[in-house]
Amino acid sequence: MTAVEVPHRPVGYVVGAILAGGEAALVMAPGMAVSIAVDNRLGPAVPIDEAAIRQGIAQACQQAGWGVQAQAPVQLLARLERLPAQELKFRDARNGNGVTTATMQPFKADLEIRRGNELLWSRGTQNYPPTLLFLGEGETVQQAVTKWERPHQDFFTSLHLPPRIPRHDGPTKPGYSLFRSGTWEDVSLPAPKPAPAAGQPPIAPPRR
Structure with missing residues (x-):
């Protein structure tokens, strides 16, 4: 049995830097103003309630203490x-x-917090069928997979936004650690890739 330090020391360094830096160590904090935009690339064939999406995001902003301004x-x-x-x-x-082989075209939903071209924070989801796929009587694998092809509009109406988001540079830069050979090992996070411009095809994730 191995005793593991949780959280380990680098986490304490970052937390200390955030607390010591105050508002200067944050890119988002309660009281800040934000605007809301919807980039719907699904087309008219897929019905999406953009007003409900905006309302859901606005409610999450209110809970985080952010004010919505156009x-x-x-x-x-x-x-x-x-x-x-x-x-x-x-x-x-x-x-x-x-x-059995089936074809699926997943739906993807992302929320990004941006200041100009700078990405401050992001979260996203996309749909896939479960690893264990149960078939109904007379149902084919393709039919069961197709049931999971649906847009994630509810992702935006059940958001929880962190009221405070630390800076991505300096001593508050986020890190990533792995537990190897009985000790923590810090590794570098990959640089975020910019989202494709409107009208450009999205980048597909690796296959599962």
């Missing part, structure tokens, strides 16, 4: 899009050698 330089951008079609393979639990 022209505020910090923008909360809700983006809805669909990824390229992907092939998924499922193995029949009754027959270990039987593999």
Whole structure:
């Protein structure tokens, strides 16, 4: 049995830097003004209630202590899009050698907090079928997979936004640690990639 320090020492350094830095160590704090925008790339064939999305984000902002103003330089951008079609393979639990292929085109939802071209914070989700796919009587694998192809509008109506978001540079820069060989090892986070411009195809994530 190995005793593990949680949180480990680097976490304490970052927390101390944030507390010591006060408002200067934060990019978002209660009382700040934000604007809301919706980038719906799904097209008219997929019905989306953009007013409900804006209302959900506005409520989350209110809970975080942020004020919503139409022209505020910090923008909360809700983006809805669909990824390229992907092939998924499922193995029949009754027959270990039987593999069925189905096609799915996932829906993706992202929320970004931006100041101009600077990305301050982001969260997102996309839909996939579960690892164990249960079929109804007479249902095919493709039919079961297709049921999971639906837009994530409710992602924006159930948001929880952190009232305070630390800076991404200097002593408050976030880090990432792995537990290896009985000790914590700090590793670097990959640099965030900019979102594709409006009208450009999205970048597909690695297949699961």
